[in-house]
Amino acid sequence: MQRLLLIGLNHTTAPLEVREKLAFAPQQTLFALAELQKRLDHCEAVILSTCNRVELYLAGPAHIDRNRVVQFLADFHDLPEHIFAPHLYELRGRVVIEHLLSVASSLDSMVLGETQILGQVRQAYETSRSANATGSLLNPLFQRAVSVGREVLTHTQLAEGRVSVASVAADYARRIFDRFDDKTVLCVGTGKMTQLVLQNFISLSAGKLVVCSRVQERADEIARKFGGRGVAFSEIEQQLVASDIVITSTGAPHPIITRKRFEGLLKQRRYRPIFIIDIAVPRDVEASVGDLENVYLYNLDDLQEVVGKTLSLRSEAVEQAQVIVSRHVDAFLQWHRQREIGPLIDALYKRYNEIARAELERATARMELDSAQRQQLEEAVHRMVQKMLHDPVSRLRESPEPHGVNTAYVHAIEQLFKLDPQPTERAPDEQT
Secondary structure, three states: OOEEEEEEEEOOOOOHHHHHHHOOOHHHHHHHHHHHHHHOOOOEEEEEEOOOEEEEEEEEOOOOOHHHHHHHHHHHHOOOHHHHHHHOEEEEOHHHHHHHHHHHOOOOOOOOOOOHHHHHHHHHHHHHHHOOOOOOOHHHHHHHHHHHHHHHHHHOOOOOOOOOHHHHHHHHHHHHOOOOOOOEEEEEOOOHHHHHHHHHHHOOOOOEEEEEEOOHHHHHHHHHHHOOEEEEHHHHHHHHHHOOEEEEOOOOOOOOEOHHHHHOOHHHHOOOOEEEEEOOOOOOEOHHHHHOOOEEEEEHHHHHHHHHOHHHHOHHHHHHHHHHHHHHHHHHHHHHHHHHHHHHHHHHHHHHHHHHHHHHHHHHOOOOOOHHHHHHHHHHHHHHHHHHHHHHHHHHHOOOOOOOOOHHHHHHHHHHOOOOOOOOOOOOOOOO
């Protein structure tokens, strides 16, 4: 009997300075999955780590101890529990399914209707699957989540007219500068989020664009795409002196722009205003850089209030998306319930029908019965078995638990009737 647990935090429960400490870099994920499974008796696991959330999805044959998961996070990131534990949420059973499907549909995103989260959910699942960390529950659950995310984005207007982090960043730049044709934009890093922000700044018709990366070929590629010039990472200080707008998201484990480093450049810059948008998690720029004269520093959390207002603007689309999510939650639970109890019910009926047939054969062995009489007895015995098992089977099918089958009923029936049902591996219908 599989049990679901989710431990995590996101932009609504934890500030950026906490989220960045708990983030899993892509190169850490496989090792983290192996360590997590080792600690939790090889339960199924998926780690979803993005700019705005860190979530551990777990499934095991028995109750999973929350404390062991929290201890894993503390040990893996070398953090005292009191730093992050108060910001964690714990979800179990049906609520985990509802949450994941909402996340994949961008209903739980900082930016409603944003499409990047669906790809991130898919990538998190594929990483876990490639590591053999998923199984009979998380495989169909994440497959359905991806399917639901696509359906919501395709069949609702949730993604239309959205206010994004990228567009808000460009709006803030307009408040600082009156014109952009004489401004230089420096892009540090070449990831998807960086490019999304860069696209919005290109619409401002900035004078120059410089793309800086540790991989020169990648910098040149992105620079050509947006009509700029690629430079090596070793030139970053020179470019910080020359730039007016900086977009940064490198994925570095520590800040690449510290207060001490930037303070040394102020005089060379002649204290000109500079707008810095740091969308990295962990952050690329030390927060205290924003305290320096004429430095306007914004990170992801600074943009949250603005993009959060999109919820009320598209309430109808949100309701449509929630209906889709709810329908798929019910469908998945129905499939899961049948998968769990179907083999048990089959085994129960099979065992009692075999007993009934054996006793019928013994009782009628010396009787002279014609075919009609034998058929009547067989039907009577069959009806008796059906009536005897009706109540326990009904209790199983009408489970009072909101997230699935009542484990106590299942275990009791397996032990009392000496059953060893084999679970079916039917995949759920993603289009239900």
